[in-house]
Amino acid sequence: MNLLSAKNISHTFEYELFRDVSIELDEGDSIAIIGISGSGKSTLLHILSTLLTPDTGSVELFGKNVELMSKKELAKIKRDALGLVFQSHYLFRGFSARENLEVAAMLSKQEIDDEVLKRLSILENMEQKVTQLSGGQQQRVSIARVLTKKPRVLFLDEPTGNLDKTTANEVMDIFFDFIRDNNAAMILVTHDEELASRCRRVYRLQNKELIMVK
Numbered sequence: 001m002n003l004l005s006a007k008n009i010s011h012t013f014e015y016e017l018f019r020d021v022s023i024e025l026d027e028g029d030s031i032a033i034i035g036i037s038g039s040g041k042s043t044l045l046h047i048l049s050t051l052l053t054p055d056t057g058s059v060e061l062f063g064k065n066v067e068l069m070s071k072k073e074l075a076k077i078k079r080d081a082l083g084l085v086f087q088s089h090y091l092f093r094g095f096s097a098r099e100n101l102e103v104a105a106m107l108s109k110q111e112i113d114d115e116v117l118k119r120l121s122i123l124e125n126m127e128q129k130v131t132q133l134s135g136g137q138q139q140r141v142s143i144a145r146v147l148t149k150k151p152r153v154l155f156l157d158e159p160t161g162n163l164d165k166t167t168a169n170e171v172m173d174i175f176f177d178f179i180r181d182n183n184a185a186m187i188l189v190t191h192d193e194e195l196a197s198r199c200r201r202v203y204r205l206q207n208k209e210l211i212m213v214k
């Protein structure tokens with residue numbers, strides 16, 4: 001089943017970032033997007049995850065053009081079916097790690113999965129306040145929070161940027177297992193070509209074009 005289909009996307013800020021970008025994401029897919037800093041990777045991910053409307057082109061989620069969705073319909077899809085892990089996470093800082101996950105679990109009517117917390121090595125930190133956690137621990141809590149929703153599409157922007165190489169690979173294992181077990185898919189933005197190569201397909205954003213390199 002097709003989860004996401006983007007056609008002929010173009011976008012310009014101060015200068016044209018990219019044009020005519022098309023991409024398809026099916027169940028079980030993993031796609032990496034690499035490219036130098038400033039090439040527009042994050043902007044493209046914002047467009048694909050409906051946070052930003054492209055200048056031209058269309059994005060379909062689960063077979064429906066997002067521009068034709070009502071605000072309510074789109075909000076529900078964003079809440080239940082899309083999982084966003086960005087460089088700066090948005091944990092509630094006054095809350096404990098567990099309280100942050102409880103909010104996600106409640107909103108999506110899912111359970112917190114202790115197995116995921118164990119694999120992320122944060123089970124022991126769940127009662128600590130966000131501000132008492134290291135940057136890497138905060139990043140892993142934000143990953144656990146996103147996975148708690150059981151989204152169908154994961155949008156990952158440098159999700160392991162704060163982590164050492166071993167931990168980064170372990171976190172990627174968790175993402176790959178997650179999409180396999182939940183008929184989900186992921187789009188990973190990274191500058192790390194080694195991490196990218198673990199994905200089924202790899203694209204490079206270069207000279208305003210998205211080119212398939214694997």
Ligand SMILES: Nc1ncnc2c1ncn2[C@@H]1O[C@H](COP(=O)(O)OP(=O)(O)O)[C@@H](O)[C@H]1O
Pocket residue numbers: 013014017035036037038039040041042043044
């Ligand atoms: N909201 C915005 N308003 C204006 N310019 C932006 C905005 N977001 C990104 N840009 C510019 O677009 C270019 C690409 O940014 P970005 O998509 O973050 O690239 P990357 O993630 O590949 O480093 C940069 O020059 C950046 O300054």
Ligand SMILES: [Mg+2]
Pocket residue numbers: 041042043
């Ligand atoms: Mg970026």
